[in-house]
Structures are given as structure tokens and as C-alpha cells.
Amino acid sequence: MPDIATPLPDRARAQLKSVFGFDAFRGRQADVVARVLDGLSTLAVMPTGAGKSLTYQLPANMLEGTCVVISPLIALMHDQLRSARANGIRAATLTSADADWRETQDAYRSGQLELLYVAPERASQPAFRDFLASSPICLFAVDEAHCVSEWGHDFRPDYRLLRPLMDAFPDVPRLALTATADRQTRADVMAQLGIPDDGLVLAGFDRPNIRYAIRHRDNPVRQIETLMAEEPGPGIVYAPTRKKVEELAAKLAAASGRKVLPYHAGLDAEARAANQSAFVASEDMVIVATIAFGMGIDKPDVRFVAHVGVPKSIEAYYQETGRAGRDGDPSQAVMFWGAGDFATARQRLAEIDDVRRNAERARLDALAGLVETAACRRAVLLRHFGEDPAPTCGNCDNCLSPPKVSDTTELAQKLLSAVYRTGQSFGLGHLQKVLTGVEDDRVRQRGHDALSVFGIVDGEEAAMIQPLARALQARGDLLTTEHGGLALGEGARAILKGERAVAIVVPPRREKGRRRGDAAPNPVGDPLFDALRELRRELAIEGQVPPYVIFHDATLREMTARRPGSLAELGRLPGVGAKKLEAYGEQFLRVIDRH
Known part of the structure; x- marks a missing residue:
């Protein structure tokens, strides 16, 4: 350890090089480390891959006493444990999966540990508080701190029981860490953990090495197979259901020739652990998973994250796509969405209480805005988190190939009129036939060939009916009935009365390939x-x-x-x-x- 007489910033930099091999701090790491070494409590909001764990591992290596790290998942703790030990840091975990818990407790009591990782369920128990009192503590680090907040997308009630533990050690600073917290969530986290208002270090949310793209889902197996061909490194594919996970994993393995494994809560614990371990150790494997997978993974070389369906919110999307490119190398985040995704999500809104419904509807509307935008995706993301980004980023699908925007107000009025006049119970296929004047048995039997909307759409306008219907469903202007028909949503009346214009992005023609000029920079064939x-x-x-x-x-x-x-x-x-x-x-x- 450097001489204690050396100024603190120089000591920290020397230790940074000696322990981690880095000559300089990245982003706001130095600010967070300085606050911890000064004994100040802090909420650090830093993007995934910005080196959050270093901000407590380095001080733990420099200060007297043990840093107690509260982390939500055993897999995440064990992953961080391996990395810490590889750098020579004396670390241990105290979880239900650890057979050496007696040795760990003895090592803590004798002052041999620099890091002790525990879950919030254990940390909140009075018995654990008594155990911690048996040896000096230098820091409480609360990882994935957005779990503290009921406004966070991964709320964990046990996180809200941590305050009494930390209050029992009033002289020990607190460091809360998260990559995903909007303004409301940040305020709640600081209040719940007793961090002062001046204790926020906001490093920004931008992940410039990730290329964002959002496309309509037509053939997910073919679409993801194409993505896998472009990105030979490890990848994560998020699917909405266990059945879809199993189906996609089997089809992608057969189609691509790559190793592809499933992960979801329905697998037995042994199979889940084996598949996760295989993915973590692999340099080219793809895992297809529900959102149960990911928070516990600290794998830096994930080259792509794909969503087959929309995530729960922009916060969830940012968190899940943030698992790509944690090593800083170029990576992709691609979402394949369909109108039904939003229809299902909006139906679920009716099942939650009134207090949360408005907040969840706002989150869904914000996600629809990201999906439907013709502007820079990154700018939409960053503005959602309160930043003021440049209007273009040069590394998302809309910036690289600016889409055409079409005024579809008149067509929207025709489509919504057709929905209304046919009784708000028919699917899009039937409505297209009515609008374009196709006389089949079903149209004639229902008398829909005699409606004023029959045959009022033709030519290029007809090709826009389907993308327009997707957009209207995403925005909540069209709703799906329980039998799969379409009905008018809250905003339909304003469109029909001419009080609101409708513009949508014209779907691009299918690309044959992608430029590889910014591919991962590993020297191929060296x-x-x-x-x-x-x-x-x-x-x-x-x-x-x-x-x-x-x-x-x-x-x-x-x-x-x-x-x-x-x-x-x-x-x-x-x-x-x-x-x-x-x-x-x-x-x-x-x-x-x-x-």
C-alpha cells in the first residue's frame, strides 16, 4: 500500500494501477472514490460498464475494516467475488449457497476480509447486525440500489429494510450504486437509505459503444439468425414467455449452428445454473431467456442483446440492453416488436391498482414513443433520464439511415371509422378488406360491403394500413379486444374529429446486410x-x-x-x-x- 503521507488522490491512483492495472479513473469514478475515502455517503448513478464495482473495491483495499456489499442475487455476488479475488482483494460471500460460511464468519471477525457480499434478506436481519458489530466496517455498498425504490422497475421490499442496519453504524459511510434511476427513483433511493441531498454523483446514462435499433418483428428466428451472423460473440435474446424461450432456443441452435441454450424460471435449479455457467464461460454462446436472467450477470463481452417483444419500460430496456458491451467494445441492442406487445401490456394496466396505473401507463407511453420515433433513439433514451443530449448520435438505426415520416392523419381517420362502423370487434385483416374494397363471403355476410368506408383506400395508401395500425396500437389509440378484434382507444376521438394529427415512420425496405466498419475491434486472423x-x-x-x-x-x-x-x-x-x-x-x- 502506498505511503500514508502521499496525498489521497495520488495514493488512490497508485493503488488503482497496482491492484487493477489502470493508469487513470474513468468517468466519475474518481469523484465517487474520493467521497468514499472522505467518509461521505453517496448515490452514484453510473451507466453499466462504467466500473461501479471499482468505486467500492478500491476504497475497501485502502481503508481499515471490511466493506459490506449488499447485492440482490447470489450469481452476481459470486461473479464479482471471482473478479475481486483475481485482483488480489480479500473477499467472501455469505449466502445460502456457500458451504464455507463458518470460515467466512471467522475471517470477518478476525479482520481478514476487505469485502463481504450479502443479500438484502440476510442484511436486514437483527442477527446479522449483531454479527457485523464484531469487527470494524469501513463502508456499506448497496448495489443495484434502484431495487430500494417502489418506483424502480426491479423493486425488492427487503431493500427498504436496510436503513436500520446502516443507522446502527452511524459513522460508516453509505455508497448506493445503480445504472438505472430516473429523477423520482433517485430521490426515493436517497431518502430510503439516508443519503443527503448533496450526495448525488450523476455520471450520465450514455453508452456510446452500443448501437440501438428497433424493427418490426416479422420472422424472429430469421431476424435473430441474421444478427448472430453479424455478431459472432456472446449474445442474450430476451423472449416474453417460457414457451417462447424454449422454442426460440431450439430453432436458433438448429438454424445457426451456434450453441444456444434456454434460461427461465421453469427450468430446474440445476439446469438454470449449468446454462448460466456455460454462457458466462463462453466466448460465442447465445442464451435465450426471460427477464429472470441478467441482473446476476457481470459478463463484459456480450456483443448483442435482442428483445423479441417490448420490455416493461424504458428503464427496463436500458437495464437489459446495458448488459451488452460492458467491456467498451462495439455492441448491438436490437428490439423486434409487434403491435400485439403493446396491446397485451395495455390490457394488463386494468389489472393493477389506480395509484400505480397512471405511472405505468406513462411508462408504457414513453416506451411507445421510443419505438415509434423517427428521431435519434439515444436522444430519446437520454432525455427520459433527464439529460440534454445532442439531437443525433450517429450510432442508432435512425441516425445511420434516417427514416421517412408520413402524415397519415386522413388514413388514420379512415381506419378508425372502419373500426367503429364494423362494430369494434374485427381484426385488422378484415378491416383491410373492407377499406380496400375486397368482397369476400365474410364481408358480404356482415353487410360491410355496403358501409361508407368500403373501398375508400387504394394504391400506396393501402400498404400503409398495417404499419399505421401498429403505431396506433402502440400509442393506445387502438385497443385489442379479448377475442382479437380492434376497438377504439382513448385518443381515437380526437383523431376522428381532426383535433390531432397522426404521423408515422414509413417502414424501411429490408436490409440485405450491415456495414461492418465498426465491428468489434479484435484482430481477426492474427x-x-x-x-x-x-x-x-x-x-x-x-x-x-x-x-x-x-x-x-x-x-x-x-x-x-x-x-x-x-x-x-x-x-x-x-x-x-x-x-x-x-x-x-x-x-x-x-x-x-x-x-
Whole structure:
């Protein structure tokens, strides 16, 4: 540890290099670390991949006492435990899955631990509070802190029981960490955890390395297979139901030739754990999952996240897509949506209490705005979280290929009139026939060929009926009945009376391929890089850890480019801390020397 007489910022930077192998802090890391070292309580809102765990791991390595980390999932704790230990930090978990709990308790009482990870359910118990009093504590770190707030999208009631625990140690600072919290959620988290108003460090929400794209879902297997062909690295596909997860996983495995496994709560615990472990350790596997999967995964090299259907909210979308590209390399977030997704979501609104219904409707409307926008997707996302972004980002589908916007007010009036005049009980296929003047038996039997709306749409306008209906359903102007028909929503009256205009994005023609100029920057076909990756894979298997725990791809790229010839030169590369240099340095140097 650096000399105590060294100024605090210099000591922190020296320790950053020694333990983690980095020459400088990223983003607002330095501000958060400085507050923790000064004993100040803080809520840090930092985007996924910005290095939130470092903001408590580094102080824990520098301060006297143990940092108690409260984390929501055992898998997440064990993942962070591996990474901490790989950097030489003395860490342990105290969970129901740990057989060595007696040794962990003894290590804590004797002051041997720098980090102790626990779940909120354990942390909120009086017995655990008494146990913590047996040894000095330097910090409480509350990970995934949006779970504290009833306004957060992953509300966990046990998180709201943490305040008494921390109040019992009034001199210990508190650090709450999250990537996803709008203004209302931030205020609630700070109030619930006793963090002062001046304790907010807001690092921003932008993830510039992620390319956002939202497309209409027509053939999800083909669409995701195309995405997998573009992105050979690991990927996550979110599907809405367990049945859909199983179906997609089987079809994608058969169609792509890649390893594709399912993950959902209906699998037995052993199968879930095995599939998750296989994904974490893999460099090219795809996992198809419900939203039960993800929060417990700290895998940095996920190259794409795909949604087959709309998520619950913009907050959920940001959290789930944020699992891509945590290593900073280029990644994709693609949503494939259908009008039925919004119809189902709006039907569920009727099932919740009045107090929450308005808030949930606002969230759904905001999500529809993101899906339907012709403007920059990233700008819509960032404005939702209270930021003032540039109007274009250059790395979303709308910025790269600006869509055409069409005024469809008149067509919307015709479609809504047809819905009304046919009795608000028929599906879109029947309505299209009526509007375009197709006389089949069903149209004639219902007398719909005699309606004033029969045959009033033709030519190019007819091709816009389907995308217009999707847009109106997303916005809640058209609703789906329990039998699959279409009915007028709240906003339909204003459109019919000419009080509200309707404009929609014209669906683009199907792309044949994507430019690869910004693909992941790994040197394809470089024999040295491939050999370093192979060594990393062997060491990972031997050590029973994921490959990224050894070194990230970025570090292997630096080795390939600079070709260090000594331990001293290797130790100067980013991501090579003292512990990893000692553990792996000679082996990686031998591979470099052979090339």
C-alpha cells in the first residue's frame, strides 16, 4: 500500500494501477472514490460498464475494516467475488449457497476480509447486525440500489429494510450504486437509505459503444439468425414467455449452428445454473431467456442483446440492453416488436391498482414513443433520464439511415371509422378488406360491403394500413379486444374529429446486410491474438473461472499490438495489475515470444 503521507488522490491512483492495472479513473469514478475515502455517503448513478464495482473495491483495499456489499442475487455476488479475488482483494460471500460460511464468519471477525457480499434478506436481519458489530466496517455498498425504490422497475421490499442496519453504524459511510434511476427513483433511493441531498454523483446514462435499433418483428428466428451472423460473440435474446424461450432456443441452435441454450424460471435449479455457467464461460454462446436472467450477470463481452417483444419500460430496456458491451467494445441492442406487445401490456394496466396505473401507463407511453420515433433513439433514451443530449448520435438505426415520416392523419381517420362502423370487434385483416374494397363471403355476410368506408383506400395508401395500425396500437389509440378484434382507444376521438394529427415512420425496405466498419475491434486472423486467446481459455478452464476474469479482450489486443518483452513492460499494459502479472505474466510472455 502506498505511503500514508502521499496525498489521497495520488495514493488512490497508485493503488488503482497496482491492484487493477489502470493508469487513470474513468468517468466519475474518481469523484465517487474520493467521497468514499472522505467518509461521505453517496448515490452514484453510473451507466453499466462504467466500473461501479471499482468505486467500492478500491476504497475497501485502502481503508481499515471490511466493506459490506449488499447485492440482490447470489450469481452476481459470486461473479464479482471471482473478479475481486483475481485482483488480489480479500473477499467472501455469505449466502445460502456457500458451504464455507463458518470460515467466512471467522475471517470477518478476525479482520481478514476487505469485502463481504450479502443479500438484502440476510442484511436486514437483527442477527446479522449483531454479527457485523464484531469487527470494524469501513463502508456499506448497496448495489443495484434502484431495487430500494417502489418506483424502480426491479423493486425488492427487503431493500427498504436496510436503513436500520446502516443507522446502527452511524459513522460508516453509505455508497448506493445503480445504472438505472430516473429523477423520482433517485430521490426515493436517497431518502430510503439516508443519503443527503448533496450526495448525488450523476455520471450520465450514455453508452456510446452500443448501437440501438428497433424493427418490426416479422420472422424472429430469421431476424435473430441474421444478427448472430453479424455478431459472432456472446449474445442474450430476451423472449416474453417460457414457451417462447424454449422454442426460440431450439430453432436458433438448429438454424445457426451456434450453441444456444434456454434460461427461465421453469427450468430446474440445476439446469438454470449449468446454462448460466456455460454462457458466462463462453466466448460465442447465445442464451435465450426471460427477464429472470441478467441482473446476476457481470459478463463484459456480450456483443448483442435482442428483445423479441417490448420490455416493461424504458428503464427496463436500458437495464437489459446495458448488459451488452460492458467491456467498451462495439455492441448491438436490437428490439423486434409487434403491435400485439403493446396491446397485451395495455390490457394488463386494468389489472393493477389506480395509484400505480397512471405511472405505468406513462411508462408504457414513453416506451411507445421510443419505438415509434423517427428521431435519434439515444436522444430519446437520454432525455427520459433527464439529460440534454445532442439531437443525433450517429450510432442508432435512425441516425445511420434516417427514416421517412408520413402524415397519415386522413388514413388514420379512415381506419378508425372502419373500426367503429364494423362494430369494434374485427381484426385488422378484415378491416383491410373492407377499406380496400375486397368482397369476400365474410364481408358480404356482415353487410360491410355496403358501409361508407368500403373501398375508400387504394394504391400506396393501402400498404400503409398495417404499419399505421401498429403505431396506433402502440400509442393506445387502438385497443385489442379479448377475442382479437380492434376497438377504439382513448385518443381515437380526437383523431376522428381532426383535433390531432397522426404521423408515422414509413417502414424501411429490408436490409440485405450491415456495414461492418465498426465491428468489434479484435484482430481477426492474427495468429498472436488467437494464441493469447487460446492460452486465456486454457487458464480459465484450469482455474474454473470465466475467460474475462483472466484478462479482457482489450488487454489481449494491447499485448498483440505492443508485444511486451519483459514482465515490467507487460505490467504497464492496461488491465494488468500486480496479482495478475504474478499469476499469468510469464505464460503470456512465452506465447508472445514464440510469435
